[in-house]
Amino acid sequence: MSNLAPARTAELVELNRFVGREFLLWLWFESELYETNLTPSTGEPFSLWLETQITLASEAEETRVKAHMPGLAPEAKQALRQGKLPIATKISAILGGAEFRWSFKADQLAIGGLKVPAELKAEEDKFEALYDRMRLTELLEAQLEALYRDFVALRLDAAWERSIVPDLRRWARGKEIDEKLYAKLKSKIVGKRQKREAS
Amino acid sequence: MGALRGSLTFSRFFVVGDVPEDLAGATLKRIRAQAFQPLDPDEDLIQRHGWAAVDDPFDTELGHEKIFYNEYVTLALRVDRWAIPPALLKAHLREAEQKVLEKKGIEKLGRKAKLDLKDMVTKKLRRQLVPVTKSVDLVWNLNTNVALFFSHAQKTHDLVQELFEKTFRLQLLVESPGTLADHQGLSAEASGTFADLEPTSLASDGAVAALEKELQS
Numbered sequence: 001m002s003n004l005a006p007a008r009t010a011e012l013v014e015l016n017r018f019v020g021r022e023f024l025l026w027l028w029f030e031s032e033l034y035e036t037n038l039t040p041s042t043g044e045p046f047s048l049w050l051e052t053q054i055t056l057a058s059e060a061e062e063t064r065v066k067a068h069m070p071g072l073a074p075e076a077k078q079a080l081r082q083g084k085l086p087i088a089t090k091i092s093a094i095l096g097g098a099e100f101r102w103s104f105k106a107d108q109l110a111i112g113g114l115k116v117p118a119e120l121k122a123e124e125d126k127f128e129a130l131y132d133r134m135r136l137t138e139l140l141e142a143q144l145e146a147l148y149r150d151f152v153a154l155r156l157d158a159a160w161e162r163s164i165v166p167d168l169r170r171w172a173r174g175k176e177i178d179e180k181l182y183a184k185l186k187s188k189i190v191g192k193r194q195k196r197e198a199s
Numbered sequence: 200m201g202a203l204r205g206s207l208t209f210s211r212f213f214v215v216g217d218v219p220e221d222l223a224g225a226t227l228k229r230i231r232a233q234a235f236q237p238l239d240p241d242e243d244l245i246q247r248h249g250w251a252a253v254d255d256p257f258d259t260e261l262g263h264e265k266i267f268y269n270e271y272v273t274l275a276l277r278v279d280r281w282a283i284p285p286a287l288l289k290a291h292l293r294e295a296e297q298k299v300l301e302k303k304g305i306e307k308l309g310r311k312a313k314l315d316l317k318d319m320v321t322k323k324l325r326r327q328l329v330p331v332t333k334s335v336d337l338v339w340n341l342n343t344n345v346a347l348f349f350s351h352a353q354k355t356h357d358l359v360q361e362l363f364e365k366t367f368r369l370q371l372l373v374e375s376p377g378t379l380a381d382h383q384g385l386s387a388e389a390s391g392t393f394a395d396l397e398p399t400s401l402a403s404d405g406a407v408a409a410l411e412k413e414l415q416s
Contacts, residue, residue, distance in 0.1 A: 009215075009370065015377030018398045023376065025399075083402030102207075109374055110351055114207040121204075126254060127268045130202055134271065134338060137207060137347065145379070152380050156392045165399055172401045196386070 020106040021085035023151050028054075028071050028086060029171055033179060040146035041190045047094040051101070056084035080172040093140065100140050109148075116140070150186070153193040159185055201336035201349045202273065203254050210351055212360075213382050214344040216369035222341065223267050226367055230266060233366045234259045235277040240325035248358050250366070251277040256334030272339040276348075276359045279330040283321065291320050335359070346371060 028050055030038055036049045054070040056063045056079040063079040070076055070089070086106060093100045098117035105112070116136040120129040154160055163185055167177050219225040235249030235256075252258035252265045253273040266272060295316055296308060308316065335355055339346035348359055348371075360371045372378050380393055 009372055012377045012381055013373055013375045015375075015394060016396050017376055019376035019380070019393075019396065022399050025401075080401045081403065083400045085399075085401075105351075107376075108210070108351070109376060109379060110210055112206075112208040112351065114209075116207065126203060127273075129204075130253070130271070130273065130338070131269070133202065133207065134340070134347075137209075138340065138343070141211070141345075145383070148379055149383050152383065152385075152393070155396070156385075156389050160399075165401075168399070169401050197384070 017107040018085070019152075019155065020109050021087055022155065023109070023148060024086045024089065024104065024106040025080075025168065026151050026154070027091075027147065028089075029168055032071060032171070033177060033182070038147065040143060041150050041194065043143045043146035044095070046096075046143055049092055051090045051092045054089040055087050056080065057087045058082065058084045062087075077172050077174065093143070095140060095143060098136070100136075102140075114140075149193075150190050153190050154186060157189045157192075159189060201253070201275075201334075202338050202347070203336070207347075207349070208351065209347040209349045210356065211374040212346045212348060212371040213374065213378060214339060214346055214367075214369050215372050216367075218341065218344065218367075218369065222272070222367075223263055227261075227263060227266070229366050230274070231261055233362060234261050235279070238279050238281065238325075238330050240281075240322050246278065246280040248276060248278040248362065250362070251275045251334060253336050253338075256332055270340055270342045272337075272341065272346075274337045275334045276337060276355065276362065278333045278335075278355070278358065280333075281321075281325055281328070282331045283324050283328065288317075288321065288324065291324060292317060295320050337363075 027038075027048065031049050036047045037045065038048050039045045050069070050071040052068065052070065053064065053066045054076055056065075056076065061082075061084065063075065063082075063084055065073045065076045065079070067073045088103065088105050090101070090103050100114065100116055102114035103112045104110070114137065116133055118129065118133045118136055120132045154164060164182075167182055171177055230250055233250050235251050236247060236259075238244060238247050249259070250261060251274070252261060253275050256275055256277045258265070259277070261274075266274060296313070299308065299312075299316065300306065333355075335348065335350045337346055337348050337359060346363075348356070350356070356373060360373075363369065363371045374382075377393070381390070385393060
């Protein structure tokens, strides 16, 4: 990004915030479809799942589901069928053998209450502790960025409306998804993006 | 909870602009010039903000070793604000007003006299109180040009963006679905497609509703 005019900056920040909700929806979908095992095309395979609560909203209404695995709760899927999308949740991930837990606000892509498996304490060495915590935070951020990159490729492709939304609808209704077909389609779209970036 | 201990709550910002090669040399003087300055009870200012050291908002003697650590720039935004409890101000104001009325032998104060009295009482109370101090850490990775700022509050975002720009002559662009997509380098065509997106809904549309009805029957 180069220097942006203030008006362009403000516009970009506010542009299509609903895409954050759709990203969270897609994470939820993939986490269930692949039994928590996610594979970002430019990151490391890792495990991610929604935990303890999820809030879904449409313009007029909000549904909050609290459960051990809230994504599996019938009320959560029902809210999707009512046209609501996830706006906030708690997420857990296992990355590099270590567990990360955080809350996620979809409209801002904002992370809160992130617990990282840092080993050093600030009382021992302030800057080494900071380095340790930042390294772990950035490791997780890189994974999430890689997932977002894949999601955006899918979202901008014509196949989103044609094939992926119908899959999401079937999933929200507890129906079978052709996992192999979805994986093939995703790989094709993400591969196309990677080729474009490489050229 | 900040960069050094506890759980991490932060907003990500993309640093926009040309970062000088010798950032420390180019900016240390300006960082010090924007270091936090204490509030003065006799000033009209109700709030003041500036840079302080990460982990110690009362350390405003900002040396190179406190700010630059390998690829990281670490600072804290310190915000001090006078916060006089309204009930305390009201009680002191009533007492002061009573004294003036008795001294002058009048029954009521004019609007301007009341405002002057409020100003005087406020400053007197400020001298007896300490401002409320808030400090929010900022950690900027020079390799990625991404900064983590440990607050989600919009008002605090506005303050750090303004101070960062004044100090480094670079912009802080908050992460959002739009800015992250842009940061990942969308082509002009893809940017246009992104801008034109319509929200997805999984609610039953006509076709799906008909299918559901058919399945139920």
